Amino acid sequence: MIWEAIPLEDDEIAFYFFSVAGESIAVPYIAAMTRMALRFYLKPDARPGEIIRQTNMALSQTIKTVNYIDGSLGIFDLRTNALRYCTAGSSLLTLTREKTQSAQPLNNAGPAIGIFQDFPVSETTLELFPGDSFRMGLDKYDDQVHIAITGSRRIDAFLNLCSMTGEARVYMKTIHDFDHMSAIIDHLTKETDNIGYSIKYQKRFRLVLLELLTNAIIHGNKYDSAKKVVVLASVTAGYVRVGIVDEGAGYNETDIPNPLLPENLGKPHGRGLLIIKHYASEFSLRGRGNCTVIRLDREREARKI
Numbered sequence: 292m293i294w295e296a297i298p299l300e301d302d303e304i305a306f307y308f309f310s311v312a313g314e315s316i317a318v319p320y321i322a323a324m325t326r327m328a329l330r331f332y333l334k335p336d337a338r339p340g341e342i343i344r345q346t347n348m349a350l351s352q353t354i355k356t357v358n359y360i361d362g363s364l365g366i367f368d369l370r371t372n373a374l375r376y377c378t379a380g381s382s383l384l385t386l387t388r389e390k391t392q393s394a395q396p397l398n399n400a401g402p403a404i405g406i407f408q409d410f411p412v413s414e415t416t417l418e419l420f421p422g423d424s425f426r427m428g429l430d431k432y433d434d435q436v437h438i439a440i441t442g443s444r445r446i447d448a449f450l451n452l453c454s455m456t457g458e459a460r461v462y463m464k465t466i467h468d469f470d471h472m473s474a475i476i477d478h479l480t481k482e483t484d485n486i487g488y489s490i491k492y493q494k495r496f497r498l499v500l501l502e503l504l505t506n507a508i509i510h511g512n513k514y515d516s517a518k519k520v521v522v523l524a525s526v527t528a529g530y531v532r533v534g535i536v537d538e539g540a541g542y543n544e545t546d547i548p549n550p551l552l553p554e555n556l557g558k559p560h561g562r563g564l565l566i567i568k569h570y571a572s573e574f575s576l577r578g579r580g581n582c583t584v585i586r587l588d589r590e591r592e593a594r595k596i
Contacts, residue, residue: 293322299335302369302465308384309362312403321358324350325404329364335471339364339377340401340414347379347404347412360404363397367419370446370463374425377414379404389422397425449521452577453534453584458525467516468508475522476500479533482526488589495570496531496587502563503535503583511537511581530572534584541580 294308307329311318328346343364350360361380367373376384380403382396397417402410419425446463450456462482464475479500480493488496504520512518518538525532550561568574573586 293326295326295329297330297333299333299337299366300465302463303335303366304369305333305337305364305366307362307364309360309379309404311358311360312380313358315358317354317358321350321354321360321405324353325360336474337366338414339366339375340412343377343379343401343404344409344412347407348409350405351408354405359406362404372419374417374419375414376417377401377412379412384425386417386425387423389420389424394426449523449534449536452536452582453523454577455523455525455532455534455584458532459527460525462522462524462526464522465519466504466508466522467519468514472501472504472508475504479524479526479531482524483531486526486528492587492589499567499570499585499587500533502567503533503585506563506583507535507537507539510542511539513539528589530586530588532584532586534577534582536578536582539581541576541578541582543580544576 292308292310294306296304296306299305309322309325309329311321311325325346328349329342332342332345359380363376363378363382363384365374365376365384368375376397378384378398379401382398384397385394386397387394397415401412447456449463450458450461455461462479466472466475476497480497483493483496504522507520508514512520515538520538521534521536523534523536544564547564548558548561550558550565567583567585570587571585572588573584575584576582577584
């Protein structure tokens with residue numbers, strides 16, 4: 292029996308629970324190979340079904356015995372309490388709902404690993420609620436793992452800080468450096484495109500996001516990749532609201548030099564903030580000055596050059 296919980300990002304945890312079936316001296320070797328393959332394919336934003344498929348393809352070329360592998364792989368989103376999972380062979384996940392107190396195995400009927408070289412793999416998404424719990428393991432094993440869902444206090448704290456508790460749908464993501472910045476910008480820009488925002492608006496929106504995130508990473512967190520930048524965004528038909536929170540000391544708006552003054556033309560600071568405030572319908576600093584909240588109205592795009 293092998294199991295492990297691995298943080299993928301600040302807001303995602305992956306876990307797996309697998310058992311090597313069959314009696315042979317190869318069982319410990321196969322278990323070690325399975326663990327190595329799963330760790331290799333587990334990446335941020337990875338899909339459980341594709342991870343199972345890739346692991347099976349890698350191991351099926353190595354396993355030449357009668358052994359096969361049953362198990363489950365799940366990725367839990369701490370922002371939304373959503374669990375994405377996939378099973379191979381017999382399910383090793385059991386969910387107990389707080390309301391009903393009934394236990395049910397989570398199984399999407401995937402074949403065991405190591406039998407076929409390749410096969411289609413499906414995955415399932417469940418929304419978990421405070422009080423729900425799920426267990427990894429079977430009754431015959433002593434090393435069972437129980438996980439309880441406790442709620443979303445951390446998310447509520449960020450929503451309150453950014454005054455976004457009234458928004459119907461909020462996207463939340465954390466980054467540490469420039470490596471993941473472009474993915475967030477692309478995702479949010481695509482959201483505006485999906486509901487019909489103009490190309491002109493999208494270009495301005497991308498520019499504002501770029502300046503906000505760059506300021507947070509460089510000036511807020513001082514390039515420290517151990518610190519995080521939290522991004523919250525609400526994309527609606529009439530406006531987009533964005534909150535950016537870093538772990539820096541914050542700043543006062545009046546301390547930033549005006550880049551339009553002759554004596555400041557050669558200074559490196561202030562231009563990004565000027566661009567942000569030019570296109571934003573609303574701009575405010577929250578917390579200790581380490582939280583920036585902006586709103587870009589859709590109708591404003593017709594008035595701005």
